[in-house]
Amino acid sequence: MSAFRILHLSDTHFSGDGGRHYGVVDTAEHLRRALAHVGHLLFDLVVVSGDVSEDGTVESYRRIREQITPWAQARGARVVYAMGNHDDRESFRTVLGGGQPDAGEQELPGIDLDRPVASVTRTDGWRVIVLDSSVPGAGYGDLELEQRQFLREALETPSERGTVVVVHHPPVPAQTDLLQALALDEQDASELVEIVRGTDVRVILSGHYHLPVMEFISGVPVSVAPGVTNISCAFGNPAEEAAIDGFGGSVVTVDDGRVRVVPFIERLTPDDIVFHFDADVVTDIIRDAGRSED
Template identity: 40%
Template structure:
């Protein structure tokens, strides 16, 4: 059992938050040039390092780029074995590029449902993960249908033992990219009325293709970057620029009374510093005072 080295005990839950994989049939490059398959494989390689520490993998939408059945099969084939090896739950969330019936069949093993919203709940060690469908059939902007809000209200009527995390594609926060405002989540006040004052600890979103955070109805919001490609927030004003780089996903650590989200860059990067596990073993074996001397004291240049 790990030794507590600082103020806070270890996290109670670890969630990998991925978004916007945008796979195509046959694993074809997106736009003829972006290797979405290779990018997701690199993300999966990062996740393998976590092993059994991982409690859930949440994918917040745009799993497929145009809703093709083979695209869903391919993403599932990458992430499902990873989740199974870690004994982690795998939670799929609808996005605007997804198609509901193909999504149900390809990822949830459900029958088509007359284009009804794809909402579902997963319980992970006392934490309730709620996946909301914010897609609008035939459009790219988002909205939560009345039946979705009624369903959500019913789900939140009783608090979960360790709180709730809500995941949806269209994150309910502002963006500095003007054109994305057209594709935002509509009627956000209705969503706020349902979740305000409940046991929701965190809202997870995607859609923006860059990692960011904010708050909504007094609740932290964490947006994962895309594994497919990244929107350049520093692009010239009034422009919308997607770049083949800067890919990332997020890790969510739930602590008692705290939520921490971290961005993980995807790719192979040269290691320039660090310590191996045996050094942590050594630190844990020391007294608190000796730990400070061993690791905190500045050494002569």
């Protein structure tokens, strides 16, 4: 079986007007640097696993597609996008369809533009399934029953070479209190893993945490990409939240019987913190955007 090479990016946070993220980060420049970092390589797939946009505008999706598509095509790859908590379903679907705009995707059934953005494709024996863990108006993640059933049905018949699942909120715990409050619903995470256990799913690709994490759950590898826009500080006070000015991604190679993940992180300004939230600010964010305890 020939290897399947994926450039895994996440959390690009583009704005329609090109504004700087947190008033600091030039997101287009960060993406340009991330792509240049691995520009000498060929890929089969470029994945942007959610928070593609910061403001959910149609123009933000057009801007990122205009930047990534020609780069990917020059390296033999197609591009896959997933919804994140900052994305807008209607605008996302207007520009990026079901997340796999360069392939004959089969979307989650339905006609409502605000339904979850989920799709499945098969290319050269590889199957790619995109799920939508976003909850409109919230920062945490869920997977509705219809998506879980969509995934089950898609996996009933194995693909010739295997399946890659892309979902923004990882089915693994976070490093900080804030990100844990904005994590995937625990029951949904467990059910996702249970659905893919024993199937041809080779790897789950996620984002959201802005730092590289690799975890195996019941033999299923989950790879979380570092953020393109900034890199979370993983080992500070977990009650606080901070990020450095840098970019990152991962090169994922799926081969016969093995999955290899090589993450990369580059700091742009060593002394620059993009943001730092103390425990009181984190508590306020959790109250406003986190999951209700009711």
